[in-house]
Amino acid sequence: MNTEFEKQLEELKKKVSKLEKGQKDKMTMVVFSGELDKLMAAMIIATGATAMDMEVKLFFTFWATAALRDPKKSVKGKTFMSKMFGFMLPKGAKKVKLSKMNMGGMGKAMLEGLMKKKGVKTLPQLFEAAAELGVEINVCEMSMDLMGFKREELIDYPNLNICGVGTFLSDAEESKIQLFI
Amino acid sequence: MTTEELKNLKPNQTVDARGTACPGPLLAAKKAIGDIESGEILEILSSDEGTKHDIPKWCQKMEHEFLGIIEEDSYSRMFLKKA
Numbered sequence: 162m163n164t165e166f167e168k169q170l171e172e173l174k175k176k177v178s179k180l181e182k183g184q185k186d187k188m189t190m191v192v193f194s195g196e197l198d199k200l201m202a203a204m205i206i207a208t209g210a211t212a213m214d215m216e217v218k219l220f221f222t223f224w225a226t227a228a229l230r231d232p233k234k235s236v237k238g239k240t241f242m243s244k245m246f247g248f249m250l251p252k253g254a255k256k257v258k259l260s261k262m263n264m265g266g267m268g269k270a271m272l273e274g275l276m277k278k279k280g281v282k283t284l285p286q287l288f289e290a291a292a293e294l295g296v297e298i299n300v301c302e303m304s305m306d307l308m309g310f311k312r313e314e315l316i317d318y319p320n321l322n323i324c325g326v327g328t329f330l331s332d333a334e335e336s337k338i339q340l341f342i
Numbered sequence: 343m344t345t346e347e348l349k350n351l352k353p354n355q356t357v358d359a360r361g362t363a364c365p366g367p368l369l370a371a372k373k374a375i376g377d378i379e380s381g382e383i384l385e386i387l388s389s390d391e392g393t394k395h396d397i398p399k400w401c402q403k404m405e406h407e408f409l410g411i412i413e414e415d416s417y418s419r420m421f422l423k424k425a
Contacts, residue, residue, distance in 0.1 A: 212371070280363045280366065
């Protein structure tokens with residue numbers, strides 16, 4: 162009877178330690194959208210989570226990767242298609258549009274005026290804050306390749322890596338919070 | 343704590359986050375809490391309405407003791423004791 166109980170206790174202890182190891186105080190986010198409003202939501206949640214002492218990892222993929230381009234940098238030797246993509250997509254966080262009510266940039270200008278008045282950080286400022294707070298940015302290699310973006314044309318960000326979906330999945334697996342924006 | 347008790351508190355540090363919107367005050371609080379010792383008191387000034395809900399939740403998560411809020415005309419003063 163006693164040994165049976167001890168055995169059960171031992172099994173329980175193992176399960177608890179496995180659970181404890183499984184989920185860390187960590188948040189991973191897929192940042193997919195390339196619009197100002199959605200990117201702002203992603204960056205506000207990311208910086209806020211660092212205040213909660215969470216480790217934050219962002220996986221930038223598809224349209225969102227365009228927001229990571231540095232307008233001051235340009236890369237030579239691109240194919241015609243890459244050049245076209247580069248031309249059609251916004252060059253950096255300052256240039257992204259609103260998903261609604263953009264109205265050829267008028268809506269965006271109005272919103273930015275309000276943001277300034279109300280002390281809301283702009284998207285480039287949010288990227289700066291995230292860098293300072295240690296938010297990690299992982300950029301999808303496949304999206305970069307597809308759109309013809311090169312590592313050299315991305316912003317100077319202290320914790321930026323180019324990686325694949327495997328990195329995201331292994332980070333997401335041990336995160337308490339996972340989001341797709 | 344009652345408002346009267348809060349008013350008599352002597353915070354070890356005050357961080358003024360008025361005029362910044364979410365998540366500004368929260369980030370300011372995180373930064374300031376690193377500068378004080380355990381058991382010391384931090385005061386946060388914020389004009390952002392949401393912060394009044396955020397700071398108590400943040401204290402709960404970080405295990406700091408939330409002491410209370412004093413409402414001023416256009417902002418609020420929040421007090422907490424570092425864990």
